Amino acid sequence: MIHLQNISKTYRLNGKRKVVADDITATFPSGQAIALLGRNGAGKSSLLRMISGAMLPSSGKILSTGTISWPVGFAGSFNGELTGEQNCRFVARVYGIDTDELLFFVQDFAELGDHFKLPLRTYSSGMKSRLAFGLSMAVPFDTYLVDEVSAVGDAAFKAKSNRVFNERMSKSGAIVVSHSMGMLRKTCHAGAVLENGKLTYYPNLEDAISVHMTNMRETDTG
Known part of the structure; x- marks a missing residue:
């Protein structure tokens, strides 16, 4: 409520x-x-x-x-100097989520490959959006x-996103x-x-x- x-x-x-x-x-x-x-x-x-x-x-x-979640898919609070992985680790600690489980889910979902371990300032807007959406879905609210x-x-990626969102x-x-x-x-x-x-x-x-x-x-x- x-x-x-x-x-x-x-x-x-x-x-x-x-x-x-x-x-x-x-x-x-x-x-x-x-x-x-x-x-x-x-x-x-x-x-x-x-x-x-x-x-x-x-x-x-x-x-x-x-x-209550942050707005789903919102990437505005990411730190551009941190890697995708480091940003996810920070969120996991804030919300008390198992870090390994969260990282596995986001890395698998976002399909960023080696970029997951690179600074966010190197990401395209689409990559940031995939990371943000995956992270939103990784935290149970x-x-x-x-x-x-x-x-x-x-x-295929949109279908996967809709399936996870509906779940x-x-x-x-x-x-x-x-x-x-x-x-x-x-x-x-x-x-x-x-x-x-x-x-x-x-x-x-x-x-x-x-x-x-x-x-x-x-x-x-x-």
Whole structure:
């Protein structure tokens, strides 16, 4: 269970006040995959970062009864001077995971070959993405945060990525941001819509999608 209690977040952008979260109180039930919907710029990624702990709200609390991932596939916190292996070792120590098991999984999954032992600054963007996705899947979380994740590589690698991701979702919950309604319908059962800083939870995904699509049409005609 993840509970948002009176969460507010405000930015100053180009001298203007941008409200991402306006006194949000909501609960995401345990063990469910929930689609997080909202128009571009609504603050979905910021809300995920607050839930992950990477960003602090301006006010309010986020409470959880289980472990929460960083956004799946996010490579921004890697140290470019460390090797892929060293970055993975660091994460294993932070989360108390068996280091050898984690390294075996990531090295096998990411298919980096000798590059696994080279500094990340030598990696292509695709290699970083494969490493980041593999590391995300190597740590067992109660809730995965997914922000527009897309597997990189050839068809075989994408199929492997989808298979592993679906295996994790069968045992854990997730909060998923995606513009693909097809992907959300395959992955999620419930939804939440972020609109003008307010978040509304819907136990039925189709209800959430319907509200979101109505909001988008109003934007197009407004």
